[in-house]
Amino acid sequence: MTSTPCEPAAPRRAVTVADLAAADAALAAGADALVFEAVPPRGLVADLRARRPGLTIYAATDGPDDPGLDGLMAWRPDGVLLRDARSGRDVAALGARLAVSEALFGLPDGATAILAAIGHPLGVLEARGFAGASPRLAGLGLDGTALAARLGGTSLLTQARGLVRLAAAAAGVAAFEGLTTAELRSPERLAAARQDGFEWVVARDPAAVAAVPREGAG
Secondary structure, three states: OOOOOOOOOOOOEEEEEOOOHHHHHHHHHOEEEEEOOOOOOHHHHHHHHHOOOOEEEEEOOOOOOOOOOOHHHHHOOEEEEOOOOOOOOHHHHHHHHHHHHHHHOOOOOOOEEEEEEEOOOHHHHHHHHHOOOOOOEEEEEEEEHHHHHHHOOOOOOHHHHHHHHHHHHHHHOOEEEEEEEHOOOOOHHHHHHHOOOOEEEEEEHHHHHHHHHOOOOO
């Protein structure tokens, strides 16, 4: 008797947004999570959560020294997306800073998850160091656009994707990948993300998210 390999699940969809219009467009396109790139208007997050129970909301940050971090934490996001993470030390330092913010705003210790996005060659070379960096680490991903810009080309992105995916598996966290609008609209590119085990795709174009199939579709 032969067994049939399990088909990887379709990636879930997260969209980076800056305002209400972008958030509404992302939700209309079927986004599973939102990543706010700046402090949202007062009351917006509570309104979104009331309209979409179970919606996961993240705040993007540049790290523990980001002067806007407390402002982001004031609206109690489910987690933060660390841009340009270069080592597990960056995650550990952010985790310690989040503990201070959680105490300041009356949140349970450890309530805020961390997603670490790698967009620098150092992050790729140090990828194994993200394993065990912080119990807050919930996802490790690749910002291919940022990495390609620093490398001056795309020839090494396939290797980088593999290393980041292995590091996420070693850390026991979800793997995610930032995709361009063109990539989101490419069935072949989405199939590659799915087959390689990336559980999330992150987009900047809300409309393009509709091209990412839901689980069970197709």
